Amino acid sequence: MISKDEVKHIAKLARLELTEKEIGKMQKDLSAILDYFNLLKKSPSPAKILSQQNLGGQAREDKVVSSHDIRDELIAAAPDKKDDYIKVKAIL
Amino acid sequence: MDLASLTIKQAHEGLKKKEFSSVDLTKAYLSQIKKSDKDLNAFLFVTEKLAMAQAEEADKKITSGKFGELTGVPCAIKDAILVEGQKCTSASKILENYTAPYDATVIKKLKAEGAVILGKTNLDEFAMGGSGENSAYGATKNPHDKTRVAGGSSSGSAAAVAANQACYSLGSDTGGSIRLPSSFCGVVGLKPTYGAVSRYGLIAFGSSLDQIGPIAKNVEDIKIVFKVISGRDKMDATSVDYNFKDSETGLKGLKIGVPKEYFAMPAGRQVKGIEPEVEKIIRNAIKKSEDAGAEIEEISLPSSEYALACYYIIATSEASANLARFDGIRYGLSEPAKNLLDVYLKSKGHGFGAEVKRRIMIGTYSLSSGYYDAYYKKAQEVRQLIKNDFAKAFEKVDLIFCPVSPVPAIKIGERINDPLSMYLMDIYTVSVNLAGLPGLSLPAGRQVCQDGTNLPVGLQIIGNHFEENKILAVAEELEKML
Numbered sequence: 001m002i003s004k005d006e007v008k009h010i011a012k013l014a015r016l017e018l019t020e021k022e023i024g025k026m027q028k029d030l031s032a033i034l035d036y037f038n039l040l041k042k043s044p045s046p047a048k049i050l051s052q053q054n055l056g057g058q059a060r061e062d063k064v065v066s067s068h069d070i071r072d073e074l075i076a077a078a079p080d081k082k083d084d085y086i087k088v089k090a091i092l
Numbered sequence: 093m094d095l096a097s098l099t100i101k102q103a104h105e106g107l108k109k110k111e112f113s114s115v116d117l118t119k120a121y122l123s124q125i126k127k128s129d130k131d132l133n134a135f136l137f138v139t140e141k142l143a144m145a146q147a148e149e150a151d152k153k154i155t156s157g158k159f160g161e162l163t164g165v166p167c168a169i170k171d172a173i174l175v176e177g178q179k180c181t182s183a184s185k186i187l188e189n190y191t192a193p194y195d196a197t198v199i200k201k202l203k204a205e206g207a208v209i210l211g212k213t214n215l216d217e218f219a220m221g222g223s224g225e226n227s228a229y230g231a232t233k234n235p236h237d238k239t240r241v242a243g244g245s246s247s248g249s250a251a252a253v254a255a256n257q258a259c260y261s262l263g264s265d266t267g268g269s270i271r272l273p274s275s276f277c278g279v280v281g282l283k284p285t286y287g288a289v290s291r292y293g294l295i296a297f298g299s300s301l302d303q304i305g306p307i308a309k310n311v312e313d314i315k316i317v318f319k320v321i322s323g324r325d326k327m328d329a330t331s332v333d334y335n336f337k338d339s340e341t342g343l344k345g346l347k348i349g350v351p352k353e354y355f356a357m358p359a360g361r362q363v364k365g366i367e368p369e370v371e372k373i374i375r376n377a378i379k380k381s382e383d384a385g386a387e388i389e390e391i392s393l394p395s396s397e398y399a400l401a402c403y404y405i406i407a408t409s410e411a412s413a414n415l416a417r418f419d420g421i422r423y424g425l426s427e428p429a430k431n432l433l434d435v436y437l438k439s440k441g442h443g444f445g446a447e448v449k450r451r452i453m454i455g456t457y458s459l460s461s462g463y464y465d466a467y468y469k470k471a472q473e474v475r476q477l478i479k480n481d482f483a484k485a486f487e488k489v490d491l492i493f494c495p496v497s498p499v500p501a502i503k504i505g506e507r508i509n510d511p512l513s514m515y516l517m518d519i520y521t522v523s524v525n526l527a528g529l530p531g532l533s534l535p536a537g538r539q540v541c542q543d544g545t546n547l548p549v550g551l552q553i554i555g556n557h558f559e560e561n562k563i564l565a566v567a568e569e570l571e572k573m574l
Contacts, residue, residue: 010456040467043398043473055286055528060326079421
């Protein structure tokens with residue numbers, strides 16, 4: 001069983017606000033799921049791990065490409081903006 | 093003639109012979125949606141204006157004589173796939189008012205063919221779920237029994253096809269999200285090989301697992317849509333060139349692998365959770381294949397028992413990173429707060445539903461300092477074992493047959509308070525995503541329930557990488573026999 005403090009710590013890492021009620025439910029659900037994950041402990045280890053999920057895809061050339069055609073739509077989606085700038089609260 | 097019950101091929105033939113127009117067809121579907129969707133909740137919203145404009149365009153194209161099989165044929169799109177100028181919510185409150193600024197690559201391709209888009213379909217929020225009940229806008233009901241779920245996460249996409257609300261649809265599949273609802277709703281659904289279809293414009297859940305694929309009434313239609321949407325896209329570095337070639341493969345002489353770990357053990361030791369009735373239907377499909385000349389071979393996928401845990405660690409880890417973007421700054425819900433941290437905390441806290449929060453928490457935990465090795469790293473190792481199992485199996489067999497789900501459609505509310513029991517419905521589908529393989533759900537029969545309802549059960553056909561053609565050829569032969 002993971003503790004309430006652990007739940008709060010993980011929520012903080014995830015930048016997630018949880019109510020007291022949610023923390024209680026999360027503690028119960030996470031404990032059951034993490035217990036189930038412990039099954040992996042008895043699995044053997046593979047001789048080697050091949051590259052991630054790449055079945056022949058290719059990265060494109062590292063070149064700047066303009067996305068001006070949707071620039072306005074992208075900025076319009078921001079909840080808080082001024083002219084062409086997206087506003088973010090001061091962090092200092 | 094009931095226009096809304098036609099397959100793509102039949103609709104295309106009718107359009108070609110001028111028996112009806114695309115406008116007629118589109119109106120027939122729109123009216124079917126109006127009639128039935130109050131009950132089903134398969135659509136989050138209907139794009140009637142767009143559909144009618146596209147239908148008129150399609151009719152012009154048809155008159156000109158140069159048109160393809162999808163021209164003028166109405167479809168529905170899972171609301172995790174962007175359609176320019178339309179809302180895209182991913183069934184989340186956090187994106188309630190979000191408008192897609194561009195088309196996903198699959199949508200671009202469909203539009204180039206002259207497709208008609210009827211609307212955006214319901215799903216589990218951010219495609220996280222197996223029942224559709226995690227939608228912030230209410231669960232989709234199963235057209236075969238409205239007290240049951242349609243399956244998830246592409247719940248609306250499967251239900252819409254089953255209820256004649258669309259000729260075909262697009263879904264996405266991270267751990268079974270096309271195959272499971274297709275099985276529950278009695279339609280055909282294909283999860284393509286990882287890389288076969290561009291993911292550009294699909295709202296990301298687990299990026300090493302996600303694939304977009306078609307849901308349709310029959311195998312032939314699946315093939316038509318898959319040919320159009322597959323192929324390399326410079327906007328998705330994992331996508332590959334794909335030249336679909338029809339396969340000559342048939343059931344005669346086909347080597348079918350049946351994983352012993354997926355079925356009841358000989359000594360009566362049953363695989364936990366598989367319903368005997370489901371097993372009977374799948375066994376019957378295998379028997380019929382054998383009667384048609386296929387060789388059935390028992391195979392072993394020894395790492396199967398670890399697949400579900402492995403999947404839920406990897407998928408949630410990737411999700412916790414992907415969903416960090418919903419921070420209330422660039423798009424989506426933004427809760428007013430005194431400082432930046434509170435904007436993050438409150439926007440996410442208020443915008444995400446319970447299951448999404450749970451998965452972000454599991455993923456963050458698995459990746460966090462002190463737990464990374466035991467969870468995320470271990471899961472990556474197990475993923476390799478699972479890939480090795482399949483590679484070994486495909487040295488001996490052409491295709492693998494197994495169930496899609498251990499159960500038919502569950503009752504609404506039956507498992508919603510027990511997340512782990514919900515995850516267990518994915519036991520036969522997640523391995524395919526971990527290994528990047530293609531898998532198809534084919535209606536294999538009906539389970540008669542105690543209350544007299546007939547619930548569809550899907551057979552899962554798994555192929556080797558990029559061998560969708562083999563799966564489709566065999567499924568087409570088999571669908572006539574089941």
